[in-house]
Amino acid sequence: MTEMSKIVRTITSIAFPFAMIYGLYVIAHGHLTPGGGFQGGAIAASACAMILVAFGSKWTLNKIKEKGLSVFESLGAIGFIALALLGLVFGVAFFNNFLTGSNFLFGTIPATGSGLADINTGGVIPLMNFAVGLKVIVGLFVIVLVMAYASTSFKEDKK
Amino acid sequence: MTFLELLHIIIPILIVAASVVAILLKDLLAAVIAVAAMSLLLSLEFYILQAPDVAIAQAGVGACLTTAIFVIAIRATKRMEGEI
Numbered sequence: 711m712t713e714m715s716k717i718v719r720t721i722t723s724i725a726f727p728f729a730m731i732y733g734l735y736v737i738a739h740g741h742l743t744p745g746g747g748f749q750g751g752a753i754a755a756s757a758c759a760m761i762l763v764a765f766g767s768k769w770t771l772n773k774i775k776e777k778g779l780s781v782f783e784s785l786g787a788i789g790f791i792a793l794a795l796l797g798l799v800f801g802v803a804f805f806n807n808f809l810t811g812s813n814f815l816f817g818t819i820p821a822t823g824s825g826l827a828d829i830n831t832g833g834v835i836p837l838m839n840f841a842v843g844l845k846v847i848v849g850l851f852v853i854v855l856v857m858a859y860a861s862t863s864f865k866e867d868k869k
Numbered sequence: 870m871t872f873l874e875l876l877h878i879i880i881p882i883l884i885v886a887a888s889v890v891a892i893l894l895k896d897l898l899a900a901v902i903a904v905a906a907m908s909l910l911l912s913l914e915f916y917i918l919q920a921p922d923v924a925i926a927q928a929g930v931g932a933c934l935t936t937a938i939f940v941i942a943i944r945a946t947k948r949m950e951g952e953i
Contacts (some may be wrong), residue, residue: 733929736925744921744922744925745921745922745925746922748926749922749925749926749929752925752926752929752930752933752934753925753928753929753933755929755934756929756930756933756934756937759933759934759937760933760937762937763937763940763941850930850934853934853938854934854937854938854941857938857941857942858941861941861942861944861945862945
């Protein structure tokens with residue numbers, strides 16, 4: 711797929727960081743506000759898809775190796791299952807929230823009642839949100855990338 | 870009638886109108902934009918029905934990613950719908 715006009719490319723370059731940061735914000739605050747790994751991943755993947763539509767699949771494939779995308783997607787799934795199994799090792803059950811209550815990462819127990827949102831809570835839930843977000847970003851982006859690459863090769867075959 | 874009740878009446882009508890426009894248009898790119906508008910209005914409807922989670926997922930997947938896939942598919946073929 712060829713690249714689009716200069717106006718589209720400039721606006722994409724301006725809008726891409728905002729969309730990407732909003733998606734990463736939704737992932738990082740998944741245990742406090744509406745949204746989570748899948749929703750933030752869908753927003754960030756749509757930002758990547760915007761880059762792909764504006765700049766073309768050849769430019770994007772020069773920047774990104776598809777082997778790296780495969781590694782990242784597998785890393786998301788492995789991280790999710792590994793965190794669930796760590797609950798079996800450190801706690802009592804699969805998916806046990808072993809980090810909450812400890813003084814380690816995301817360990818604070820929030821006070822009951824309404825109050826200010828504390829990001830340092832939730833135990834393993836934010837880490838699982840990161841894993842799911844990584845998998846969803848890469849997975850949805852790969853779908854659009856394969857579609858663009860297939861349509862490019864189809865057009866070259868027709869010529 | 871409050872403002873929210875009015876929105877509950879207006880937004881479904883707009884969703885149906887956008888869908889009908891998407892069917893009637895002969896320009897496929899414009900039809901894809903109409904489908905994206907329908908998806909965005911649907912996410913607004915989810916939001917005023919107190920489901921912000923579903924609204925974010927609908928806006929991300931329905932309005933952005935599906936539109937990108939449709940635009941890529943249309944650029945591989947012809948833009949205008951041909952005569953049967």
